[in-house]
Amino acid sequence: xxxxxxxxxxxxxxxxxxxxxxxxxxxxxxxxxxxxxxxxxxxxxxxxxxxxxxxxxxxxxxxxxxxxxxxxxxxxxxxxxxxxxxxxxxx
Numbered sequence: 001x002x003x004x005x006x007x008x009x010x011x012x013x014x015x016x017x018x019x020x021x022x023x024x025x026x027x028x029x030x031x032x033x034x035x036x037x038x039x040x041x042x043x044x045x046x047x048x049x050x051x052x053x054x055x056x057x058x059x060x061x062x063x064x065x066x067x068x069x070x071x072x073x074x075x076x077x078x079x080x081x082x083x084x085x086x087x088x089x090x091x
Contacts, residue, residue: 003063005052005081006030008044017052017081018042019074033075056084 004020006028018030021041028049029041036042059077063069 003055003060005055005059005078006044006049007052008048009050010048011044013042017078018049019069019077020051021069031069031071031074032078033071033073037071038069038074052081056081058084 006018006020008014008016008018008030016032018032018036021029021031021038023029023046027043027045029043030036030049031038031041058080062073062077062080
């Protein structure tokens with residue numbers, strides 16, 4: 001599975017950014033490295049998220065060749081992504 005980010009559209013976590021750990025037919029399992037870790041991912045229905053298609057190159061470089069994603073990497077990738085979005089808004 002390739003690296004995917006998702007934005008929550010519904011629930012108490014609305015507008016939060018997550019890394020998609022895995023997905024099945026109806027659900028995705030999301031992590032952010034802090035509250036939701038690889039051991040206890042958030043289970044969310046597909047219709048309640050929006051997949052983020054554009055990821056900055058810095059984010060993609062963190063994950064090396066299908067390696068196991070750690071909580072620290074997930075947290076760092078989300079921080080970099082959020083900073084890049086802030087930069088784009090300021091332009």
